[in-house]
Amino acid sequence: MNSIQKINFKNKKVLIRVDFNVPLDEAFKVTDDTRIRAAKPTILKVLKDGGCCILMSHLGRPSFQDPQFSLAHIVSELENVLGINVLFSDQCVGEAPTQLAKTLKPGQVLLLENLRYHKEETTGGLDFAKQLSSLADFYINDAFGTAHRAHASTTVVAQFFPNAKCFGFLLAKEIESIDKVMKSGKKPVLAILGGAKVSSKITIIESILDKIDHLIIGGGMSFTFIKAQGGQIGDSICEEDKQDLALQILELAAQKEVKVHLPVDVLAADDFSPTANTKVVDIDCIPKNWQGLDCGPKTKAVFHKVVQQCQTILWNGPLGVFEMEPFSTGTIALGDAIAEATNNGSFSLVGGGDSVAAVKQFGFDTKVSYVSTGGGAMLESLEGKTLPGIAAMSTH
Numbered sequence: 001m002n003s004i005q006k007i008n009f010k011n012k013k014v015l016i017r018v019d020f021n022v023p024l025d026e027a028f029k030v031t032d033d034t035r036i037r038a039a040k041p042t043i044l045k046v047l048k049d050g051g052c053c054i055l056m057s058h059l060g061r062p063s064f065q066d067p068q069f070s071l072a073h074i075v076s077e078l079e080n081v082l083g084i085n086v087l088f089s090d091q092c093v094g095e096a097p098t099q100l101a102k103t104l105k106p107g108q109v110l111l112l113e114n115l116r117y118h119k120e121e122t123t124g125g126l127d128f129a130k131q132l133s134s135l136a137d138f139y140i141n142d143a144f145g146t147a148h149r150a151h152a153s154t155t156v157v158a159q160f161f162p163n164a165k166c167f168g169f170l171l172a173k174e175i176e177s178i179d180k181v182m183k184s185g186k187k188p189v190l191a192i193l194g195g196a197k198v199s200s201k202i203t204i205i206e207s208i209l210d211k212i213d214h215l216i217i218g219g220g221m222s223f224t225f226i227k228a229q230g231g232q233i234g235d236s237i238c239e240e241d242k243q244d245l246a247l248q249i250l251e252l253a254a255q256k257e258v259k260v261h262l263p264v265d266v267l268a269a270d271d272f273s274p275t276a277n278t279k280v281v282d283i284d285c286i287p288k289n290w291q292g293l294d295c296g297p298k299t300k301a302v303f304h305k306v307v308q309q310c311q312t313i314l315w316n317g318p319l320g321v322f323e324m325e326p327f328s329t330g331t332i333a334l335g336d337a338i339a340e341a342t343n344n345g346s347f348s349l350v351g352g353g354d355s356v357a358a359v360k361q362f363g364f365d366t367k368v369s370y371v372s373t374g375g376g377a378m379l380e381s382l383e384g385k386t387l388p389g390i391a392a393m394s395t396h
């Protein structure tokens with residue numbers, strides 16, 4: 001498959017799967033246009049070459065043709081971002097889009113109605129995918145956020161474009177960034193895993209242990225490891241039934257010569273509240289009725305040093321309850337450390353769930369090498385899975 005850069009789209013009708021699943025307010029105005037802007041380079045490349053674009057996306061999870069979830073709501077925002085008029089088809093398959101697509105001229109953009117108005121989108125309907133494919137002569141997938149779903153528009157449709165498909169700029173960048181960690185990471189490679197639960201990260205840990213040299217385990221999930229090793233964790237969050245698993249992970253890491261770094265001290269609170277009383281204590285001596293909600297100063301220093309040693313850094317999950325200001329300092333200190341290492345030449349990738357929210361909230365998104373746009377898709381990639389939307393592009 002060719003890269004989008006090398007393809008000339010002159011006179012081509014290009015069906016592009018974008019991710020326009022954007023948040024809307026009560027007046028159906030787009031409140032965050034990040035995803036629309038993220039699709040812009042691919043759309044402009046096709047238009048500049050002299051092709052036309054037929055854009056398709058889902059919006060929300062409608063269970064019927066609910067007007068609340070109409071993509072008509074985003075037309076004006078899309079026009080603002082692209083700086084051109086956008087045509088809209090109130091159906092995504094059938095007579096209306098077929099006629100509009102037929103008369104579409106080079107330089108024009110047509111947006112199709114919400115794909116999820118048809119249940120065949122999520123069930124991966126072959127006939128539905130074929131109807132979508134009949135609108136165009138080239139297919140681009142630029143929706144990383146849905147690449148882990150074997151849906152009609154993300155996966156099934158690709159088979160109707162033999163030798164006429166490619167990834168868009170956004171999806172290509174996501175794949176390249178994940179490969180920079182999972183396949184060709186410059187050593188030493190560091191993974192930082194935080195967040196609330198070990199259980200949600202087990203598969204990632206198992207999959208990355210072969211690829212990394214250092215593993216930082218922070219945030220709520222670290223307490224299961226500390227308790228499993230005999231530490232006193234007070235009322236800190238802990239998955240009691242995952243303690244054996246935690247010990248097995250530590251053993252496996254040792255076998256694979258991965259150095260594991262756990263917090264050494266913690267900011268403990270006497271309540272899960274921003275106004276709680278707090279004190280710094282050793283990670284394995286947290287008193288009864290107190291819970292660890294953020295990193296302590298020694299931990300910040302240790303983690304800072306590890307981050308500076310590494311050439312490739314993957315970060316998933318906050319190191320404390322960053323949503324509450326008094327417990328955000330460990331996550332901020334880690335973001336600063338990663339920004340510093342990135343500035344000194346390391347490659348840093350942030351992705352999956354809450355770490356992206358944290359990174360954006362504290363303004364680190366411009367200071368790391370790449371912030372992934374896909375929560376679930378990113379997590380499944382790190383688990384070592386081949387995403388159906390990506391696999392479908394390599395078959396003819």
Ligand code: AMP
Pocket residue numbers: 194195196197200218219220221237292293294316317318319320321322323353354355
């Ligand atoms: P996850 O979705 O697994 O990445 O978890 C993210 C959540 O973990 C965030 O909402 C944090 O507030 C929470 N978290 C991080 N550290 C702690 C902690 N020490 N105690 C309780 N929750 C935590």
